[in-house]
Amino acid sequence: MWPYCLTLMLTFLTSLSVFPAVVVLVSPSADHQTAGTFWTGKFFLPVCCFLIFNLCDFLGRYLGRFGLLPRHRSSSLITIAVLRMAFIPVFMLTNVHPRRHLPVLFASEYYYILYMVLFGLSNGYLVINVFVNGPLSVPPAYRKLSGFFLMLFLGLGLTLGSLSSTVLVRIL
DSSP states (O other): OOOHHHHHHHHHHHHHTTTTTTTBBBBOOOOTTTTSSSSIIIIIIIIIIIHHOOOOOOHHHHHHHTOOGGGHHHHHHHHHHHHHHTTTHEEESBSSSSSSSSSOBBBBBHHHHHHHHHHHHHHHHHHHHHHHHHHHSGGGGGGHHHHHHHHHHHHHHHHHHHHHHHHHHHOO
């Protein structure tokens, strides 16, 4: 059961570290054709941040139903969750403002949208794998208890992620 608990904790630690605290600070690039338009002023943040992440998270959970990893491959989930932590520095190097310390390496909003799609899909895919395979990896008598452990590590990931988000915003 521990690989599923660890995967769930790392997934939500990563998600809450940058979403929404860091990603809401992203601005569209200073393209002279789109600067100051209704899109950049009114719709960029709600669509490119919240709508894309939530739709892709839903899609990752939905598609995960058809492509679950086998239970004996739980180490693959941990690997994906650890690799997913690369999104933390990636989002911090996008066009986030205000910033004082870090450079902007990914100035275009197209990079940001691509990263947000991958971020949401991977979040949904990992979560569905954990919540389906986790309880099935233990004998039937312990499945209810396994759900309690998953919720405990979900809460731990949410707590650590929200605490680390304030640190990440200060690092910017």
